[in-house]
Amino acid sequence: MPLVKGGQIVADRYVRILDDAPIPANGAMLVPAERFLADASELIARQAETGVIWPNNRDIDELGPYLDRLALVALVFPKFQDGRAYSQARILRERLGYRGELRATGQVLRDQFVFMLRAGFDTFEVKKEADAKVFGEVAQRYSVFYQPTGDGRSPAFRQRLQGFATRAPALRGAGR
């Protein structure tokens, strides 16, 4: 599955560790939530980057204490139609102040890119190669947004007060 970052398809540096596999001493790794919580203090003490895969039915606030030591949080879209991770993403970015990599995984298709970018995701494990290739184009499909979110763009209702010409630039993470 291609990984998109900054609008480009890139190699994934993270190695996924299954529930009972040994923890490597170094190298970026991504572990499931249960595993992470079981050994959290040990894992975040490693010298390399640690990421966690957080399921969409688990309270994201539980991650709060570890966020400044986590390099990556991967949220899950088990189905295109299941939108719980959008809320988790906004809470992570906007309330818990998480600044690390926020990755969308699962059923990630082009028709969600804009929503995901706006919710705070910045990397994407895209389901279809063809969708990954057009990421940059699709991400810039919209230039008007009606809601304020953590991506910092000013919504239409505020921009109107300043006039149409002041529309904000393209989405963060959309790439060129």
Add this chain to the structure above:
Amino acid sequence: MYIHDEFDSTLLKERVDEFRDQVRRRLSGELTEDEFKSLRLMNGVYLQLHAYMLRIAIPYGTLSSTQMRMLAHVARKYDRGYGHFTTRQNIQFNWIKLSDLPDATADLASVGVHGIQTSGNCIRNVTTDQWAGVAPGEVDDPRIWAELLRQYSTLHPEFSFLPRKFKIAVTASDHDRAAVKIHDIGLRLHRNGAGEMGFEVLVGGGLGRTPFIGKTIKPFVARRDILTYIEAILRVYNQYGRRDNIYKARIKILVHELGIDKFAREVEDEWLSIKDGALALDEAVIADIRSRFKYPAYEKLTDNPDELKQALADPTFKAWYRNSVSHHRVPGYGIVTLSLKPVGGPPGDATAEQMDAIADLADRYAFGEIRVGHEQNLCFPSVAKRDLPALWRGLDAIGVATPNVNLVSDIIACPGLDYCSLANARAIPVAQEITRRFADHDTANLIGRLHINISGCINACGHHHVGHIGILGVEKNGEEFYQVTIGGRADEGAVVGTLIGPAVPYAQVANVVEDIVEAYLDLRLRPDELFIDTVKRLGVEPFKERAYATG
């Protein structure tokens, strides 16, 4: 009217481009029907029994004559020359071809009309009182708030994949014409003890398989806080609403399972953390939206002009005037309801010719403004009373002056088995037959206010639970049967109707309705005791006896 600006039209154009690309991918086979499904749904496109159906939003029920002409154009060019107005201030076109959909949506977008979020598990078209802005005694024009909500909810990045669909309605009058108590969120604009304007917020209303009347979650939310408070409700729902069972996925079930108090605490916690964020409204933003609603330049007119006095000598005009014209907040003007319920016709349908003629009449007599109400009728919100006789002739000529507004033949009905892929039974022919039984205006007038609502299945698009008489199509051994309830209502005193007995076959429905109405005429204390009040006083028993005695 709300004046769309460059932001609104740019977004619509961008949306049409995206949809065009999605349809192209479907037609080329890049997307399967299953993958395409959730994309088309978010643009109001259903796959029905015979064809794709396009549902178009009429935000807060307000249409300009230009927009109405465009609906006529779409009906004519891409469909079979008519459209169907629904109970949610939408219009549906039933026969559109997939390959025509992008062009049809582009044509609509050119006048600011669209199908975004008229379907799918997202925040649907925000509805309100069809008399907004002209009803006497209104606290504020609820459309300003509906428009803020429309913008807020359009392509919302967090709430476009909710557990289930989500409907919001706003009212600003004591008399609720927007049925806010049967919505996922109902908003009632009012003033608190200190004279400050704000919202009573209701949550968890809804019909369908498990009907609930909405409960008050917060009696007063200040205007600056309304969007943040709604965001808090949606965020709790998005995370905790059930996704394991489609019949338990609406917010009403979450509210019911948690209890309103616990649910309210969850929302409050969430809200406290976001209430002072970027979504808090300031007066400048509210004033800006308000400034883009344009009101007619009303003249100073007499409330009882000669033209009207003379016309009232004609009993046909008089019957229509009494039935279809309501008080306007400005003297000398009236609110005119256009009945889309001709005797023997499908409720809520209008032909392209009617739409064009209505647009012309609106330009001539009604400041070019048209409204759509949840009862599936249209309305001219502002007509000078001196013009009423001329307008009436124009409306009568195109068959939309049946004087049956709020009477027994003003039936709400969903498309049912004639179109809908989910239906168990037909709804439209049932409505048509009932209107024939009560075709005589004097009889209907004698009966007085009586709302019959018909749904073709438990999804309740015809709001049968809250009909004074509710009719629900069910299937029994492969045949169409109908359950009949009485005593429901959708207004400020909203209540779900009570079943009067076993379901009856198709051929019996109109008879049962006649029996119920006859029982009411015998049982009412006075001619002005309304049907629902008699039911409330006596319960269902006496009606049941009558309906099943002859059945």
